[in-house]
Amino acid sequence: MTAETPKKIKVSSLCELCHGRKAVMKRPKNLQKLCKECFYVVFETEIHNTITDAKLFQPGDRVAIGASGGKDSTVLASVLKTLNERYNYGLELVLLSIDEGIKGYRDDSLATVKRNQKQYEMELEIVSYKDLYNWSMDEIVSCAGIRSSCTYCGVLRRQALDRGAAKLNINHVVTGHNADDMAETVLMNLLRGDTGRLEKSTTILTQSSGSPIKRSKPFKYTYQKEIVLYAHYKKLDYFSTECTYAPEAFRGTTRELLKALEAVRPSCIMDIIYSGEHLALAPKKPKKHNQQYKNKSKKVLENQEQEINPDGSVSLGREKKIEFKDGNRCEKCGYLSSNKICKACMLLAGLEMNRAKVTIDGNTSVDGAAKLTKTLEQLSF
Amino acid sequence: MGSPIEYLDGSDSRLCSRCATEKGVLITRKEVFCKACFIRFIRGKQRKQMQDEKYKVKYGKAKELAALNPTKILLALSMGISSLVLFDVIASLLQEQMEMHKGNTGFELVVLNIDEYELTSLNNSIQAVIPKLKSFFSYVDISFKVLNINSYILDETLIKRIRLYPDFHATMTDSDKNVSSGLKDLLLSCPNKSSAEDLLTIVFDELILRTAYVENCSTVVYGHNMTRIANEIIALTVKGRGSSIHEKVLDHVVHYQDKSIQIVYPLKDVLRAEVEAYCNLIGLSDLKLESTKPKATINRNMTIRDLTTNYFNQLDATGYASTASSVVKTGEKLGPPKNFESSGSQSITQCQVCGIDIHQNPQNWLKRITVNESAPLVTEEDEEYLKLYNESKSAMASLGETEESEAITNPLGICYGCIVTLSSIKAEDGFLWPIRNSAQEKEDILNEYILTEDEEE
Ligand SMILES: [Zn+2]
Ligand SMILES: [Zn+2]
Ligand SMILES: [Zn+2]
Ligand SMILES: [Zn+2]
DSSP, rough: OOSSSSTTTOOGGGGGTSSSSSSSOOOOOTOOEOHHHHHHHHHHHHHHEEEEEEEOOTTEEEEEEHHHHHHEHHHHHHHHHHHHTTTTOOOOEEEEEEOOOOTTHHHHHHHHHHHHHHHOOEEEEEEHHHHSSSSEEEEEHHHHHHHHHHHHHHHHHHHHHHHHHHHTTTHHHHHHHHHHHHHHHHHHHHTTTHHHHHHTTTEEEEEEEOOSSSOOOOOTTOOOOHHHHHHHHTTOOOOOOOOOOOHHHHHHHHHHHHHHHHOOOOHHHHHHHHHHOOOOOOOOOOOOOOHHHHHHHHHHHHOOOOOTTTTSOEEEOOOOOOOOOSSOOOOOOOOBBSSOHHHHHHHHHHHHHHHHHHHHHOOOOOOHHHHHHHHHHHHHH | OOOOEEEEEEEEOOBBBSSSBBBOEOOOOOEEHHHHHHHHHHHHHHHHHHHOOOGOOOOOOHHHHHHSSSSSEEEEESHHHHHHHHHHHHHHHHHHHHHHHHOOSEEEEEEEEOTTTTTTTSSSSSSHHHHHHHHTTTTSOOEEEEEEEGGGGGOGGGGEEEEETSEOOOEEEEOOOOOOOOHHHHHTTTTSSSHHHHHHHHHHHHHHHHHHHTTTHHHEEEEOOOHHHHHHHHHHTTOGGGGGGGGHHHHHOOOOOOTEEEETTTTTTTTTHHHHHHHHHHGGGOOOOBBBBBOOOOOGOHHHHHHHHHHHHHHHHHTTHHHHHHHHHHHHTESOOOOSSSSSTTTEEEEETTTEEEEEEEHHHHHHHHHOOOOOOOOOHHHHHHHHHHHHHHHHHHHHHHHHTTSOOOEEEOOOHHHHHHTTTTTOEEEEOOOOOOHHHHHHHHHHHHHHHOOOO
16 A cells, blocks of 8 residues: 555455465356466366376377367367476377368468467377368358258267377377366256266266277366466467357257356356266166067177276166167278268268259258258267 | 147137047147146146055055055145145045045145245245135145244254365364254355255255154155256256255155155156146136245346256247256166265265265365465565465464364265355354254154144144
């Protein structure tokens, strides 16, 4: 207050952790008032704890970071580089980018990834939808409509990341999925009644059976808002425009609910994840099976996606009554698939049919899109 | 707002699709119903959920046994429309049984209302409504119980001062002050509305079970409709209480003290709009009690349940009405958490605030992902500030500590959901709340029971 000491900080304005520096932010997770330095410490240490508790990495691992140029993956690359050096993880980190072919969005974000590559001194591999599938996202949307664009993109990206990793001879892809995404998934699976995915909603490390590629989410417990703050204070170079193709409407409603809840109770994102980790299907009441059915369900189980638990054990997915042929590779492209034709190839076949129609008769495109949406719904068991 | 029910006005000549003789009054689930058939349809939902022999009229040996130990059902009557409708549905079942079995019934009905008049500023008191209820349901014999919310506090020595620390461990201190305040006052010192709502749910669940126990009711029925159950499932998930969904809002059996009590939700397949329609058709709507407190209109002022309720209302209005049904179906498939059984080092314990099973140590979980380490101080100026801080802190501490320095502090076993609920209380003040102690509870419940016996008319 006095003129001689104009910079005097009030004790109540000090950081709640070090009590020596001025607090500059309220931590979104728990509204703790922190200085920049302490925020970096808690932010990075929590991610380190998540990585070590789940035993995500082994020394000598080559790990691909799914890099979109957006804030999540940019911060992921930066933090993983920091932690790898600080704690001697012994990892070789590589950036892996997908070029979906979305004009104005992906062009600029890829430029960001390329700058990150130089800054972080990491190898970079770019895989494009156009090269892999002969379809760019823009072409897909103009053909199938904007409505299901995210569903298409999700299926295609998953495969593209796997293929890119295989090309780099890497068996572990880390993605920037954060706690908000995790909480949203828990709610979505409940709201959609997706019992097949319910128990896996919060799994940090997943791997398809027989697939050499693991996927993990080191940001599982990291708040999106804190990722933004970290990027801001660290002046990280990221591309902030959202994908031009908005998420589907129902996911949008869940996202809004989550935002409203977070405003009332900031911990709710963690709370939902804690709940999600406890959601388990009750053992099914024993039914009389005949021998034939038993054999079939055993086969199904073998081909289910497996979850790797934090303790390293593998839990099998639940039984699903899906009819499919022997062998678990797509007949068309050789990608792992529980169906004869993998999801991506199914989608693409639908698109090809549609493209043919469009060229003959411009009016069928709407009808075609609807049909494709139906195909999609049937696919998502 | 959109509704899954379409009401038919007088000019509509469509006939009921069930009886094909009466004029239809509404369309639900793509079917035209007349009044009588719609009421039968909803009652049928309850009949289907409660087909067990024990609810039926007994004959022969079973009758002799039943005479000694009659089946008693407790109906939790909040006086909202769903519980009123369930009341009518169950009363009609009793009436049917009496008509078909020469005045005999398969069970006795006890109706319990927990008085919220003061707490939520109801538009009318339950005492004023009971005579109306009695005359409405005059054709059946029902015993009414009204419980004061304060009866949750069985014993004032169980009221402890709960403190929650930054590393998430919790303690309880014997409160040396004479606590004569009722539960409403304890709730008033709650850190926020969502926490009060959460604690109140715990109180209601416990009081209902306790009453079922002392009244010898082997079954408790709740009026929750499908939308309400879906809402509860999502709300529990949001509150970090996902592990208890399977034993909170779906049909299940509770082991309470030395008895097993079956919890049934007979209206779980009935849509909220159908409950409203039933209530209007039968003329029960005037009896419902509701809060006169103005509802929050800004998201920020709402409770967790307000927000999830609004969410489901919006889904109904925007064509996602089937969501409630998928949530309930999913909830029904849930069981106890699985992933923690193998970690033998830690056995399942119970929360001393709400009583649920703790499967995964919530303190450790939170500590790993909510780190409280600080970055080292660098400059001399920083160190100066730390010194200042320590001085002011010790001055504060010496002020507060003397008062309760003699009180005995014990660790408090607390679940994740209760940590969340109590997380914004100030460690200095703590929060006064009755702690669970099942051994003592039984004793206290019996004492309490004898007391109410005396007081009964
Ligand atoms: Zn600090
Ligand atoms: Zn394929
Ligand atoms: Zn009819
Ligand atoms: Zn609890």
